[in-house]
Amino acid sequence: MPTAAPADPYRFFDLHVLRSAPLGPSMVRVTFGGPALDAADDSGDAFVSAGRDQRFKLFLPHPHQDAPVMPATWSPGTWFADWRALDPAERGIMRSYTVRARRPGELDVDVALHPGGASGPAARWAAAARPGDRVVVLGPSGPDNGGYDFRPPPGAPVLIAGDLTALPAIAGNLAWLPAGTGARVWVEVPDAADRQDLPTEADAEISWVGPGGLLDAVRGAEMPGTSPYAWIAGEAAVVRALRRHLVNERGLDRRAVTFTGYWRRGATEEDLLAEVVADGAAR
Numbered sequence: 001m002p003t004a005a006p007a008d009p010y011r012f013f014d015l016h017v018l019r020s021a022p023l024g025p026s027m028v029r030v031t032f033g034g035p036a037l038d039a040a041d042d043s044g045d046a047f048v049s050a051g052r053d054q055r056f057k058l059f060l061p062h063p064h065q066d067a068p069v070m071p072a073t074w075s076p077g078t079w080f081a082d083w084r085a086l087d088p089a090e091r092g093i094m095r096s097y098t099v100r101a102r103r104p105g106e107l108d109v110d111v112a113l114h115p116g117g118a119s120g121p122a123a124r125w126a127a128a129a130r131p132g133d134r135v136v137v138l139g140p141s142g143p144d145n146g147g148y149d150f151r152p153p154p155g156a157p158v159l160i161a162g163d164l165t166a167l168p169a170i171a172g173n174l175a176w177l178p179a180g181t182g183a184r185v186w187v188e189v190p191d192a193a194d195r196q197d198l199p200t201e202a203d204a205e206i207s208w209v210g211p212g213g214l215l216d217a218v219r220g221a222e223m224p225g226t227s228p229y230a231w232i233a234g235e236a237a238v239v240r241a242l243r244r245h246l247v248n249e250r251g252l253d254r255r256a257v258t259f260t261g262y263w264r265r266g267a268t269e270e271d272l273l274a275e276v277v278a279d280g281a282a283r
């Protein structure tokens with residue numbers, strides 16, 4: 001018997017800022033809301049996060065606009081081409097972020113402000129975000145959406161390492177881990193005051209590392225048990241070096257290492273996207 005096609009697990013959500021609050025010197029929490037989030041209008045299914053490192057795309061207006069300019073209609077197969085066909089000086093500025101928390105009517109996103117570094121449009125936007133500011137989110141509308149990568153084998157000890165941009169995902173990963181899982185965690189923060197509480201039922205040892213210290217901290221540490229699963233995210237060159245260390249010097253199976261460059265020093269997310277497109281591998 002034929003079954004109905006599964007609902008598309010991603011779609012555009014028109015949202016607005018409910019409030020924003022600094023979390024420390026280098027990060028701001030922006031809370032979004034809007035009827036689309038809970039499907040309280042007729043725009044489609046609700047925003048559903050799978051937790052862990054659930055990612056989504058945030059579309060922001062340019063400084064001269066009130067709302068991001070987006071393709072007229074949502075189409076799962078063509079949204080990327082439709083968005084790219086728009087004038088780059090006018091189309092919504094697309095950036096990748098992580099769901100920090102999802103509550104009825106609310107979506108929290110924690111945005112790093114690039115302290116001491118070059119600033120980008122998303123960091124600038126977040127620093128100035130005010131209630132009512134409009135955005136569009138390309139987000140999951142089903143828990144089985146594939147937009148998360150933290151998938152430790154059941155029972156395996158876990159190694160997690162990342163910088164401030166990965167802190168929201170690390171918080172989600174730790175909150176998701178089952179009770180008793182052994183976890184060794186390193187988080188690099190620009191300032192000691194950027195540390196956060198990271199609630200977890202896992203048996204986790206969390207180390208906070210200063211600027212530039214992530215690689216050395218992991219290099220100098222004992223691995224959590226035999227055959228750990230590793231999850232690494234942050235600046236691309238640091239992530240690559242960490243992965244190389246874990247695979248080549250610590251002997252981890254490369255399939256047991258999930259690694260993602262969340263940003264690259266000296267490159268905007270447009271630059272990175274252009275490389276992906278040039279490789280013919282846009283997703």
Ligand SMILES: Cc1cc2nc3c(=O)[nH]c(=O)nc-3n(C[C@H](O)[C@H](O)[C@H](O)COP(=O)(O)OP(=O)(O)OC[C@H]3O[C@@H](n4cnc5c(N)ncnc54)[C@H](O)[C@@H]3O)c2cc1C
Pocket residue numbers: 055095096097098099110111112113114115117118119120121122123124164165166168169260261262263264265266267268269270
């Ligand atoms: C799957 C995924 C999930 C992510 N989740 C989050 C998240 O939850 N929170 C978060 O803050 N970031 C997150 N990021 C990283 C974020 O998308 C990038 O930092 C992005 O480049 C920020 O956009 P921007 O407009 O501020 O800067 P861009 O215009 O992209 O870059 C401008 C300049 O700033 C530099 N830059 C970019 N990010 C940083 C940084 N963090 N510190 C110092 N310099 C920087 C760039 O190298 C460039 O020179 C995530 C990335 C991915 C791929």
